[in-house]
Amino acid sequence: MRFVALLSWIVFGLAFVLAARWPGLARILGGLSRQHRIHHIVGLATGLLSGIHLIHQIWKDPEVAFYFEDPFLLLGWIALVLLLIGLALSFAGRLHHRWWLILHWSLAAAYVAALVHGWGFLHFGRWHQALFWVGLGLGGLGLTLIFLYRWRGQSWVVQEVRNTGSGLWELILKPSDRKVVAPRAGSLIYLQFGSGFSAGWHPFSVASCRLSPELHVLIKNAGMDTSHLSDMKPGHILRLQGPFTEFQISDEPQLWVAAGAGLAPFLGMARCFDYAKAGSVELCLFEAHPEPTVEAELERLSNEHQEFRWKAHYGQAADFSVLREAATHRPNSRILICGSPAFMRKARKYLQSSGVQDARIHTEEFVPW
Known part of the structure; x- marks a missing residue:
């Protein structure tokens, strides 16, 4: 023994x-x-x-x-x-x-x-x-x-802090070193906000295309640091770790399921449609109430790229019944889910109980139970 x-x-x-x-x-x-x-x-x-x-x-x-x-x-x-x-x-x-x-x-x-x-x-x-x-x-x-x-990380400079409404903020960053390549859309990064904020590292999804001259990060105003993003000014230095590839654009059909700031990786991948070939994509967006700024951009992307369709579903509690219909109409699609941990767990369990094979479902959950 x-x-x-x-x-x-x-x-x-x-x-x-x-x-x-x-x-x-x-x-x-x-x-x-x-x-x-x-x-x-x-x-x-x-x-x-x-x-x-x-x-x-x-x-x-x-x-x-x-x-x-x-x-x-x-x-x-x-x-x-x-x-x-x-x-x-x-x-x-x-x-x-x-x-x-x-x-x-x-x-x-x-x-x-x-x-x-x-x-x-x-x-x-x-x-x-x-x-x-x-x-x-x-x-x-x-x-x-x-x-x-x-303790390791790359230095990035804040270019703009944009309030998109309803507690969502968009950080627009540029690297201090011009040789640094921007992370791929759909990747996960960790940010340390720097002076005036805690020393903790916070995970976020990349909401911009790799070929974009800037890095966009969509953040929900919900934590000790993220509730003070309005205090962050252009020129502020923060540190970045990653990227860690989680979601990627594919030429096979995909169903994207997002809630709140979980829209970030999908918004980034949709912004890449000008540069990357993609199969048909449908986005199911769950929101408590309309987000005009974000929805206007999604509508523009949908008009410019016929392979991309989206629909918002409003309410304090997500009605997952719409996922069964979307998954049934797209039987061979990969299903990518991003949102709060509770949202991702519930969405995964609902799809599994509806007969969707687990191999088709991909989330950013960091625990298996």
Whole structure:
């Protein structure tokens, strides 16, 4: 059973690699949202393997398993408790960002405790040593990438802050370095707003074409930083991480489903119709009330590109019944969904219950449950 403990150690290290915002890794795994789903599954596997190891040790020798005077054994228990608390909270509802940070730093502490525990009980066999160092290498790589990308970013300059109405703002940015290429429409980026704002990184979808001379980001006025976007003036410096490719224009039929600021990736891709060949596209836009500025641009794009059609559906609660009809009329289309986490989960579940194959549905959800 020593190999079960070592396997849980390796999987634990892999979970940290999958937690890093590393564009290259996200590209290999098919997007950051899919990477985060795999990260959660690997975390669950770590908890399962650690539990099996614990049960075996208790069954083998309960007195030794609870001998807390041994510091190496005590650290093993601390690591397991922190890990299980972290896994339990990951099933909870939406966590405040501060608690989310505390949760993940506690898992880093659990990894360090597990490192000391494993070192204290490490067998001198060649394979045991090799597996231990593999786990340590993966964990070290993951933590290095997490720290590296937390403080790394490109500088971009605010050109304009545009109020599009009803709590939606559009940031228009240009890179400080002219050699920097703008992110692709539909990509996910992280922004740190800079002076006068918190040091946190915020995820947004790109709402402009890569060939555009500017980067457009559509933001909803809903958070501690985003509620003060009117204070941001032209010339303000902020930092950008990414891009992470999530949605892309395709020559196959697509059904786009958006709510609120979730319109951003689809607006960006629609703005690219002048430069990229696209199959037929239908946009179902869910809004609490009309957004004249945004809807005027969608209507213009629809008039200029016959392959693009859109329709808005108003109301405080989204009526997903319109999705069944749209998906039925487009049986071979890929369905892309973007909006709040709750909206995406409900839309996905409704489509699945309506008989739509899960392989056709793509969202920016960052958790699998």
